[in-house]
Every structure is written in C-alpha cells, then in structure tokens.
Amino acid sequence: MPCRRRRLPAVPVTAPPEAAAAEPAASTSHLVLIPSYNPGAAVYATLRAARAQWAPVWVVVDGSTDGSAQGLQEMAARDPLLRVLLLPVNGGKGAAVLHGLEAAAAAGYTHVLTMDSDGQHPAERIGAFMAASQARPDAMILGKPVFAADAPRLRVQGRKISNAWARLETLGADIGDSLYGFRVYPIAPLRALMRHQRWMRRFDFDPEAAVRLCWAGVPVRNLPAPVRYPSADAGGVSHFRYLRDNILLSWMHTRLLLGFLLRLPWLLWRRIRRGR
Numbered sequence: 594m595p596c597r598r599r600r601l602p603a604v605p606v607t608a609p610p611e612a613a614a615a616e617p618a619a620s621t622s623h624l625v626l627i628p629s630y631n632p633g634a635a636v637y638a639t640l641r642a643a644r645a646q647w648a649p650v651w652v653v654v655d656g657s658t659d660g661s662a663q664g665l666q667e668m669a670a671r672d673p674l675l676r677v678l679l680l681p682v683n684g685g686k687g688a689a690v691l692h693g694l695e696a697a698a699a700a701g702y703t704h705v706l707t708m709d710s711d712g713q714h715p716a717e718r719i720g721a722f723m724a725a726s727q728a729r730p731d732a733m734i735l736g737k738p739v740f741a742a743d744a745p746r747l748r749v750q751g752r753k754i755s756n757a758w759a760r761l762e763t764l765g766a767d768i769g770d771s772l773y774g775f776r777v778y779p780i781a782p783l784r785a786l787m788r789h790q791r792w793m794r795r796f797d798f799d800p801e802a803a804v805r806l807c808w809a810g811v812p813v814r815n816l817p818a819p820v821r822y823p824s825a826d827a828g829g830v831s832h833f834r835y836l837r838d839n840i841l842l843s844w845m846h847t848r849l850l851l852g853f854l855l856r857l858p859w860l861l862w863r864r865i866r867r868g869r
C-alpha cells in the first residue's frame with residue numbers, strides 16, 4: 594500500500610463550534626473507538642459525524658502534535674458522551690486501540706466499533722454495524738470496503754495480497770477484507786490476545802486482529818461499508834509509509850504463517866468437528 598497523500602501541514606488546528614443535533618441514546622455495551630494520530634482538521638468532522646450516529650464515542654489521541662488534542666478536548670468539554678483519551682507519546686494504531694479497549698472494559702463496555710479519525714470511514718454505517726454486533730455479540734463485524742471510482746488503484750489492488758494471505762492463514766475463513774479498520778470487535782477476546790503478545794501495535798493491527806480472532810474461534814460477519822479517499826487539498830492525510838509499513842506487514846504475515854503452520858492440525862481438526 595503506497596503513501597498516497599502528503600503529510601499533514603504543520604498548522605495548528607482548533608475545533609469549530611458544532612451545531613446541536615438530535616442525540617442518540619447512549620449505549621452501555623457498545624462504543625465507538627477512534628484511534629487518532631495527527632489527523633488534521635478532518636478529525637472534528639469525523640467526531641461530529643460519529644456522535645451524530647452513536648453515543649458514546651471515544652477518541653484516543655496518540656501523541657498527536659497537530660493541536661487536535663486541544664480541539665478535541667474543547668469538543669468533549671461541551672459533550673459528556675464524547676471522551677478524549679490522551680497518550681503522551683505516539684505508540685501506533687494498535688497500541689492506541691488497546692489503550693481504549695482497556696479503558697472501555699474497565700468502564701463495563703463489551704464491544705467497540707473502531708474507525709479512522711481522518712474521515713475515510715462511513716459514520717452513517719455505524720448504526721447498522723452496531724445492530725449486527727448486538728444480534729451476534731460473539732462475532733466480529735468486519736467492514737468490506739466499497740470503493741468509489743476515484744479510489745487509488747494501487748490501494749484497491751494491493752490489499753488483495755493481504756487478503757489472500759489472511760485467507761490462507763485462516764484456512765479460508767470468510768474475512769471479507771483484512772485491512773479495513775471499520776469494524777466491531779468483542780472486547781474480551783481481542784484484549785486477551787493482544788495482552789499475550791507484543792505485536793499488533795502499529796499498522797499490523799487490523800489484519801492480525803482478524804486472523805488471530807479467527808484462530809480463537811470468533812465468528813466473522815462481513816458488512817459493506819464505503820471508503821473515501823479525500824485528496825490532500827480536501828484534508829486527506831496518510832501516515833502509511835510505503836517501505837516501513839510494507840516491511841511491517843510482510844513480517845506480520847510471516848509470523849502469522851508460522852503460527853498457522855503450528856496450528857494447522859488443530860484448525861483442521863476443528864473444521865472436521867464442525868463439519869465444514
């Protein structure tokens with residue numbers, strides 16, 4: 594996956610005042626969890642769109658240096674169902690999600706919907722994903738990206754490699770897309786497997802979470818969800834670094850392949866026992 598958009602311009606961002614909207618009832622089991630690292634001003638629209646669809650919404654500011662922590666805290670001061678968790682140093686997407694999972698579990702929540710902070714993910718699909726999770730609380734609900742015609746070809750095609758690996762590593766489990774981060778996870782199994790190893794802390798989080806949760810027996814449900822690719826001029830920001838992150842993803846699939854080979858007899862036995 595290439596770095597397709599330029600880095601965030603070094604300008605301070607502040608949250609514009611938001612208009613009052615109809616308030617969704619606050620869930621006591623499911624929350625929206627948004628890991629965020631230097632997203633620029635797009636984060637405010639992302640948070641407003643998520644809050645218009647769901648409550649509560651939590652954002653983990655992961656050592657951002659773009660001023661968004663301050664703007665988000667201002668928003669949260671006006672909105673009791675928006676919570677900002679601050680990490681002083683950037684630790685990576687997976688580490689930020691784990692931080693949010695720990696806090697969510699401590700507060701009694703059982704599921705999180707993760708979405709990106711940069712406006713690429715469809716807030717309007719939150720309700721459908723949460724409903725699917727409430728109907729099947731044992732399952733993970735995975736977003737299957739629906740690309741618009743302007744989606745970068747390399748991004749669309751490149752993920753097929755990761756998807757093919759994920760299919761192999763799970764003996765053909767139905768992971769519709771291994772990379773898309775718009776998902777609902779049951780907190781307990783995800784937290785348990787992240788606590789027991791030190792991987793999945795950066796961009797390796799999304800594919801490895803899907804594969805390891807399959808190994809743990811968590812069922813998969815796939816739901817379509819459009820993905821947007823705003824241009825840099827429209828506030829699009831990517832922290833994906835082609836060399837660094839492809840090395841990270843290659844190493845991730847190498848260790849997942851090794852893990853798969855070790856588990857193969859057990860995965861085959863489980864499949865035979867289930868009759869599929």
Ligand SMILES: Nc1nc2c(ncn2[C@@H]2O[C@H](COP(=O)(O)OP(=O)(O)O)[C@@H](O)[C@H]2O)c(=O)[nH]1
Nearest residue numbers: 628629630655685686689709710711831832833
């Ligand atoms: N907490 C945290 N989140 C990150 C980090 N890097 C990326 N993210 C999150 O992951 C999402 C996807 O990253 P992004 O840079 O947009 O990558 P791309 O969408 O694959 O180009 C962002 O919107 C953030 O929500 C990071 O270092 N820390």
Ligand SMILES: [Mg+2]
Nearest residue numbers: 709711713830
């Ligand atoms: Mg992005």
